[in-house]
Amino acid sequence: MTSLGIADAEQLAVSWQLALRAERKSVQTQKNYGDGLRFYLAWCEETGAEPLVRSSLNGWTAHLLDAGAAAATARARQLAVRRFSAWLAEEGEIPADPFLGVKSPKLDERVIEPLTDDQLRALIKSCAVPKGAEPKIAMRHRRDEAIIRFMLETGTRAGEVVALEVADVDLANGQAIVRRGKGGKGRVVPFGPDATLALDRYLRLRRVHRLAESPALWLGDRGKRFSYDALHKSLEQRALAAGVEGFHPHRLRHTAAHRWLAAGGSESGLMAVAGWTRPDMLMRYTKAQASARAAEEARKLNLGDL
Template sequence: MDLTDLLASWELHLRAERKSAQTVKSYGDGVRAYIRFCDEHDRPQSIDRTTLRLMMDVMLTEGAKPATATSRHLAVRRFSAWLTEEGEQDTDPLLGLKAPKLDQPVVEPLSDADLRALIKACKGPAMRDRRDEAIIRLMFTTGARAGEVVGMQTTDLDLRENPPNAIIRRGKGGRGRSVPLAVEVAAALDRYLRARKSHRLASEPALWLGDRGKTFTYDALHKTLRGRADAAGVEGFHPHRLRHTAAHRWLSRGGSEGGLMAVAGWTRPEMLLRYTRAQSAARAAAEAERLNLGDI
């Protein structure tokens, strides 16, 4: 099999299934990493359990993040299943193969001081300043994923409703949802939309527009927010930490778990535990103090 050529066909199939651009990229990166591994280690370019296990071992030994290893493993398994469905291989050699058991890293949410510093780093009259502040406020209050934010359109906002809200058209798994917006977020979005009117692409449906007349991509979001974090002195920043932060803040302020799952777009309770594990003890202590269980 020519795995490189078949990968191009699989990516076309994924796009035809309306998978998100980020999902297609993630799966493609995983299979390309597998193909490179086969070439670099003098192994045949074929789907093989031993090769995939060896690839995982080398990646983790060399310091790859557990999330990256898991993503690569999933991509190759999905690719192998597709090859079998398409008749490119007689059987799926990875059928039933489980992902490597890895420690789940604890991601600490950003503190309120960190969030204030990020917002302060966005202060300025330029459209990009207002854009970045609106994005940061949106992400740490709603928990929207970076890919969901990038895909938003101007018609997805209803800032005049009470409360204001936004529509996530295509979340993970193709599921859409409506998310309520805090009034501070709505105000930041309104300031951005007014500044957006002077952009040469103002008539485009995409909500977010880039600098110097360009469109705004997933990579652009990561780059600009990391730049704001550097300016704010927030260490270890990654845009995904804003999702963890949103989950922690929701629960710490008395929000329900069911409400958080609806806003964040989760369908499985284990995702709730994963995103809120870091500060669970602190929230429990604060709740115990409010409950005052010793008072009889």
């Protein structure tokens, strides 16, 4: 028994968020953890379940899955609650972690197909600036094209893209610095002439934005900083206009990985650019078209030529 009620847990959640900030967790990780815990406590209050006991955590996880949540979503939200309970135990707020040893939902082996060349061209075409568009509208189109091209060429995660600052981008040398990738690791990512041109066009229009002096690279067209949610919404609107079904910004990362290998790039190079430290992550992102790449490689090798 934890002896903590919902009100106690909500109050301690504020301190937990401060601890996450002190650990230099990314803004998105803080948000994801906070959301997961909040949803769990809300469910406990609604159903009358006791918080921070295994029965309620298992019941809530089952509820998420029964309601149609993907296994990955249920896993992430359950993890947030488990991280909170572990912190409570470490801080002496509860005698022991009640969720120690709790198993996460098994993840489905999803195969995510990369975007085709036609789909990519349609996405980019959807960002064309309308003739006579005012600077604010033109900047929005240039921004979205620059983001799409940058993500396509670098395979950078959406959260990493949003966190970029103007000073992180070196157009002359065609590279950008991702200062805090997943796990707090930084890296340099290269990009080519097309992304460079798109970024330059965006930056020229950015100069007249009222927040032009902000260090943030991406700016909203309504006088606001460009957020993680705004990136998802903007790109999903572009996909809708382009007729690309089943789009999610993360598909650009899968697409970048596939195109890298299909063009003859090395696996070690891809891992360095994408920020992966384990080969299994590379396989997870590139397995959808592995057979097609192997067939193309076989044709080039022409092993039957005696």
